[in-house]
Amino acid sequence: MAKIEIFDPALCCPTGVCGPHVDPELTRIANAVFLLEKKGVDIKRYNLGNxxxxxxxxxxxxxxxxxxxxxxxxxxxxxxxVQKIGGYPSNQELATWTGIQKTEIVKKETKTKDLPLL
Structure with missing residues (x-):
């Protein structure tokens, strides 16, 4: 399986997912990295600031x-x-590089109607 390394610009925290105005792209890539790590993929992110x-x-x-x-x-x-410069990999690119289905790289949303009533 491929080893993936993502070299981030300086972010306020390791994922960049903090503060009042979170970039949805940072949320997507943080989630994808988390799910890939859980599947045993060798994937790392490095923050220029830290x-x-x-x-x-x-x-x-x-x-x-x-x-x-x-x-x-x-x-x-x-x-x-080097596979990509100036942007985060798409979920499709991650799937291609890892051999993991694209659908497994996306966090499943919990629908409100699926939640139990209290």
Missing amino acids: EPQFFVDEKEVQKLLEEQGIDALPVVLVDKQ
């Missing part, structure tokens, strides 16, 4: 930052190969 050494150590990411600046982030590596 983990800058990973950005220095990964030569391809360092090169992209030197050439394009922070606009290159997020950068996605799959088995140490």
Whole structure:
């Protein structure tokens, strides 16, 4: 199975899902990473604000930052190969790279009508 590494721009917390105005894309990718980790996928996210050494150590990411600046982030590596620059992977891309069905990467919403009445 592929090893996926996501190099995030500086975020306020490890997932970026905090504060009063949460970016839905950050929510989606945080959820996808969580579900993939539960399925045993080797997937990691690195936050430039908290983990800058990973950005220095990964030569391809360092090169992209030197050439394009922070606009290159997020950068996605799959088995140490750059697969995406300047955006998070779609659920379809994650499914393709991991062999896991796209439907298994999306959190199931609980419908209000499915909740028991109190």
